[in-house]
Amino acid sequence: GGLIMGMSNTAHAAASHAPPATDGLKPHQYDVLVASVNIARERGIRSLRLLSAALSEQGHADEDIAAALSTWSQYEAGKRQEVRAAT
Numbered sequence: 234g235g236l237i238m239g240m241s242n243t244a245h246a247a248a249s250h251a252p253p254a255t256d257g258l259k260p261h262q263y264d265v266l267v268a269s270v271n272i273a274r275e276r277g278i279r280s281l282r283l284l285s286a287a288l289s290e291q292g293h294a295d296e297d298i299a300a301a302l303s304t305w306s307q308y309e310a311g312k313r314q315e316v317r318a319a320t
Contacts, residue, residue: 258304265293266301281306 255263268291269284278284281302288298 255304258300259297262297262300262304265297266304268293269298269301269305 255266258266265288269288272278272287273284276287278287285298285302289295
């Protein structure tokens with residue numbers, strides 16, 4: 234799996250409020266997104282594969298995990314593009 238870039242900053246920000254691109258998530262998928270941010274921060278996980286496994290262990294459905302992690306990945310990619318554009 235891929236790496237989650239900018240984990241510490243994103244984990245802190247997303248735990249307090251949603252990343253902007255969560256419109257397509259169902260409410261329980263948003264809950265999985267929040268759980269993923271918290272798990273990643275608490276356990277220091279930077280691998281999507283390990284994070285997905287941790288969420289699965291908590292009983293989240295694979296479809297919901299995939300939707301949440303996809304949203305987070307898109308959010309991170311957008312942030313990296315903004316940083317590049319600003320430099």
